[in-house]
Amino acid sequence: MKFPGSVLASVFLFVAETTAALYLSSTYRSGGDGMWQALTLLFSLLPCTLVQLTLLFVHRDFSRDRPLVLLLHLLQLGPLFRCFEVFCIYCQSGHIEEPYVSITKKRQMPKNGHSEEIEKEVGQAEGKLFTHRSAFSRASVIQAFLGSAPQLTLQLYISALQQDTTVGRSLCMFLSLLSIVYGALRCNILAIKIKYDEYDVKVKPLAYVCIFLWRSFEIATRVIVLVLFTSVLKAWVVLVILINFFSFFIYPWILFWCSGSPFPENIEKALSRVGTTIVLCFLTLLYAGINMFCWSAVQLKINNPDLISKSQNWYWLLVYYMLRFIENAFLLLMWYLYKTDIYMYVCAPLLILKLLIGYCTAVLFMLVFYQFFHPCKKLFSSSVSDSFQQWLKCVCCPCRRQKSSESIGKTDLRSPEDREETPSSSKISSMPSQILTADESCSA
Numbered sequence: 001m002k003f004p005g006s007v008l009a010s011v012f013l014f015v016a017e018t019t020a021a022l023y024l025s026s027t028y029r030s031g032g033d034g035m036w037q038a039l040t041l042l043f044s045l046l047p048c049t050l051v052q053l054t055l056l057f058v059h060r061d062f063s064r065d066r067p068l069v070l071l072l073h074l075l076q077l078g079p080l081f082r083c084f085e086v087f088c089i090y091c092q093s094g095h096i097e098e099p100y101v102s103i104t105k106k107r108q109m110p111k112n113g114h115s116e117e118i119e120k121e122v123g124q125a126e127g128k129l130f131t132h133r134s135a136f137s138r139a140s141v142i143q144a145f146l147g148s149a150p151q152l153t154l155q156l157y158i159s160a161l162q163q164d165t166t167v168g169r170s171l172c173m174f175l176s177l178l179s180i181v182y183g184a185l186r187c188n189i190l191a192i193k194i195k196y197d198e199y200d201v202k203v204k205p206l207a208y209v210c211i212f213l214w215r216s217f218e219i220a221t222r223v224i225v226l227v228l229f230t231s232v233l234k235a236w237v238v239l240v241i242l243i244n245f246f247s248f249f250i251y252p253w254i255l256f257w258c259s260g261s262p263f264p265e266n267i268e269k270a271l272s273r274v275g276t277t278i279v280l281c282f283l284t285l286l287y288a289g290i291n292m293f294c295w296s297a298v299q300l301k302i303n304n305p306d307l308i309s310k311s312q313n314w315y316w317l318l319v320y321y322m323l324r325f326i327e328n329a330f331l332l333l334m335w336y337l338y339k340t341d342i343y344m345y346v347c348a349p350l351l352i353l354k355l356l357i358g359y360c361t362a363v364l365f366m367l368v369f370y371q372f373f374h375p376c377k378k379l380f381s382s383s384v385s386d387s388f389q390q391w392l393k394c395v396c397c398p399c400r401r402q403k404s405s406e407s408i409g410k411t412d413l414r415s416p417e418d419r420e421e422t423p424s425s426s427k428i429s430s431m432p433s434q435i436l437t438a439d440e441s442c443s444a
Helices: 005-030 034-059 067-074 078-092 124-162 167-195 205-232 234-259 273-293 314-338 348-373 384-412 416-420 426-443
Strands: 101-107 117-123
Touching: 005 034, 005 078, 005 124, 005 167, 034 067, 034 078, 034 124, 067 078, 078 124, 117 124, 124 167, 124 205, 124 273, 167 205, 167 273, 205 234, 205 273, 205 314, 205 348, 234 273, 314 348
Parallel strands: none
Antiparallel strands: 101 117
């Protein structure tokens, strides 16, 4: 049975970040900074509450008679109790023989064009551990993007204004960044397992390293860009955040309304229509929060029974990173034009160059992951390199067509004397056929 390391990592980040935020808020209180204290507590206690509700929802404890568990979650001690429960199940799994097992069928990754189906016995203990891992993975994503990401942005903004960083604030920012990166990593793994649910997916250690580097560069540069822009244009940052947030929040609902599909009723049998609507709104809220800081790795699709599009769409990936790069460059340009005296000793052009290179480095690690380390890369209809080559052909073909039409126009405009001086007419006569071949290849 696999060691529940992901549960331990989630609980450690939850406890460490909450403790650091509470300590930091106490320092703000002693320093007389009431507004910073209130915001620090808000971005610490709000994700704590959402994590408790997520664990209760996944384990379906609302409909079960477990008053002690509900009390522990009410006291914000639910993750610690769940972690203790996980390790009790893990330690007892090898000593107790289970009378009932279930059989699951998974397909292996294709080898030489063939994929075999394997059967695996899953006991009750392993099934419970799987539920716990799934619950903590979702809780880590919620904590990362609805708590840690705003917390990191706030503390970095305070450091930029005060031009000073205390030990407590540095520790809080480090833990918040680590929590966001870990949440983004879990989001990637969840997306892979949901998309390829029928396959036996095994993620290699190098894939984890590649995802960690990709998300670290992407999130760190994004947060720094937002903080720099906020420090000089405080009013305009509200507009930037609202446009980003509501674009990703409304887009899944627009697709759902345009599809004409009936309202989804199979999310949870115990939920009413109002409860289902609340859950879907919360999912779109989380989806918007993730895409505010990094690529969500999934496309939310409300009319799908799994609520996620299982197709690998390289087009949306390309569009997202191109638009995000343009947005970051524009925000940095605005910061450079309106920067204040607090950045007097900062080399602004060098900082802008480092941030843009850092974001490009994140894109590079992403491409390396999808090209070499993705556990299901054999199932892709086209690889990253093939898609990039096709995109280059589509971009270059109109240019070739325009150049060919210009050369034909120049040939037709030549005088009769110039045409008689042409040594061979076979080259000119063969030109339209070459152009036609080029056009056919581009259209194909």
